[in-house]
Amino acid sequence: xxxxxxxxxxxxxxxxxxxxxxxxxxxxxxxxxxxxxxxxxxxxxxxxxxxxxxxxxxxxxxxxxxxxxxxxxxxxxxxxxxxxxxxxxxxxxxxxxxxxxxxxxxxxxxxxxxxxxxxxxxxxxxxxxxxxxxxxxxxxxxxxxxxxxxxxxxxxxxxxxxxxxxxxxxxxxxxxxxxxxxxxxxxxxxxxxxxxxxxxxxxxxxxxxxxxxxxxxxxxxxxxxxxxxxxxxxxxxxxxxxxxxxxxxxxxxxxxxxxxxxxxxxxxxxxxxxxxxxxxxxxxxxxxxxxxxxxxxxxxxxxxxxxxxx
Amino acid sequence: xxxxxxxxxxxxxxxxxxxxxxxxxxxxxxxxxxxxxxxxxxxxxxxxxxxxxxxxxxxxxxxxxxxxxxxxxxxxxxxxxxxxxxxxxxxxxxxxxxxxxxxxxxxxxxxxxxxxxxxxxxxxxxxxxxxxxxxx
Numbered sequence: 508x509x510x511x512x513x514x515x516x517x518x519x520x521x522x523x524x525x526x527x528x529x530x531x532x533x534x535x536x537x538x539x540x541x542x543x544x545x546x547x548x549x550x551x552x553x554x555x556x557x558x559x560x561x562x563x564x565x566x567x568x569x570x571x572x573x574x575x576x577x578x579x580x581x582x583x584x585x586x587x588x589x590x591x592x593x594x595x596x597x598x599x600x601x602x603x604x605x606x607x608x609x610x611x612x613x614x615x616x617x618x619x620x621x622x623x624x625x626x627x628x629x630x631x632x633x634x635x636x637x638x639x640x641x642x643x644x645x646x647x648x649x650x651x652x653x654x655x656x657x658x659x660x661x662x663x664x665x666x667x668x669x670x671x672x673x674x675x676x677x678x679x680x681x682x683x684x685x686x687x688x689x690x691x692x693x694x695x696x697x698x699x700x701x702x703x704x705x706x707x708x709x710x711x712x713x714x715x716x717x718x719x720x721x722x723x724x725x726x727x728x729x730x731x732x733x734x735x736x737x738x739x740x741x742x743x744x745x746x747x748x749x750x751x752x753x754x755x756x757x758x759x760x761x762x763x764x765x766x767x768x769x770x771x772x773x774x775x776x777x778x779x780x781x782x783x784x785x786x787x788x789x790x791x792x793x794x795x796x797x798x799x800x801x802x803x804x805x806x807x808x809x810x811x812x813x814x815x816x817x
Numbered sequence: 818x819x820x821x822x823x824x825x826x827x828x829x830x831x832x833x834x835x836x837x838x839x840x841x842x843x844x845x846x847x848x849x850x851x852x853x854x855x856x857x858x859x860x861x862x863x864x865x866x867x868x869x870x871x872x873x874x875x876x877x878x879x880x881x882x883x884x885x886x887x888x889x890x891x892x893x894x895x896x897x898x899x900x901x902x903x904x905x906x907x908x909x910x911x912x913x914x915x916x917x918x919x920x921x922x923x924x925x926x927x928x929x930x931x932x933x934x935x936x937x938x939x940x941x942x943x944x945x946x947x948x949x950x951x952x953x
Contacts, residue, residue, distance in 0.1 A: 559894070731853055732852055737892075
């Protein structure tokens with residue numbers, strides 16, 4: 508414990524520079540959250556209109572679509588885990604992975620095999636390290652996802668869902684699945700983010716939040732060219748916009764988690780600096796006391812020696 | 818074109834891209850290209866849901882101005898004098914970089930012509946160029 512004053516000074520210095528880094532990261536995360544929230548808000552009109560359109564079609568036509576039909580005997584499920592690319596975000600990635608593991612356990616319990624898809628480097632690394640196969644991984648965008656990425660993920664998952672499960676793997680490289688789940692972190696507020704698992708496919712068309720009971724809200728639409736054609740191009744977009752929503756929420760959550768983690772790291776650095784400064788002062792005082800007693804001892808010894816000579 | 822007096826109601830138009838609301842406001846007429854061909858919408862149009870393809874959307878606002886936007890494939894829904902145009906990507910004519918659109922077109926035409934993706938890129942670039950030309 509008894510280190511020299513110099514060593515304590517060095518520790519204080521390095522803690523201070525770490526504090527500067529964590530403080531900077533905290534501020535960066537804070538400013539990006541606002542942007543991430545704005546992006547999420549900007550994407551809301553599209554999702555809202557799309558949901559309206561989907562519920563309109565669902566209400567007025569009894570067209571069955573491949574994306575909405577429940578497979579009779581689901582054997583295989585795909586799970587998309589949305590994690591972050593970078594660490595230093597507290598328990599953000601590990602809690603979403605934990606939620607994903609729980610879902611995988613549950614699906615296995617129901618007798619389904621699970622195909623893993625990940626977004627974000629952390630998720631990929633986690634499964635690769637445990638020697639578990641990841642069918643496809645997307646990385647490099649976790650804190651500001653674009654719609655293109657969501658569209659690509661959506662296209663892959665839809666292709667996997669639509670591929671024939673019973674057929675052997677001939678031709679297409681898509682791995683057929685019977686259902687698709689997404690695990691992401693829901694952004695509730697700056698202080699609370701919650702890992703959530705939702706089933707994406709087969710689609711359950713959720714009626715709009717506005718009461719569907721009132722007849723005048725959903726007018727009798729004409730469909731052009733035909734209800735099934737409209738549904739054909741509507742549903743994949745709906746899926747993609749749901750994925751985009753999940754990615755945006757995850758991005759906002761990641762930044763909020765990072766801000767919180769970096770704030771506590773900065774506070775911790777403050778504590779450490781205080782503690783080290785106290786110990787350093789003590790060590791300095793101990794040093795001074797020792798020097799004084801040495802000088803006094805020396806003087807006494809000299810005085811004794813001089814007295815002996817006299 | 819002056820909005821005539823008989824249109825007591827204006828259309829409430831929203832042009833929405835996947836990541837933002839591009840334009841919203843009051844309009845007297847909207848023209849969009851659906852899978853079946855060009856479609857004009859005036860106030861009191863019957864409720865309609867239609868798929869649109871890459872192309873140009875014209876909007877005549879109540880102030881007599883004309884907005885032109887290039888859109889990707891998407892949807893058009895009309896109900897109760899509310900028109901929403903949804904497209905994954907949408908750009909107003911003044912946001913489009915004409916130079917870049919021309920380059921994109923050349924590049925898309927140069928690459929494999931039979932490719933679906935390439936043809937889509939060609940249509941998208943053409944729509945953007947047309948939108949700028951029509952606006953000017």
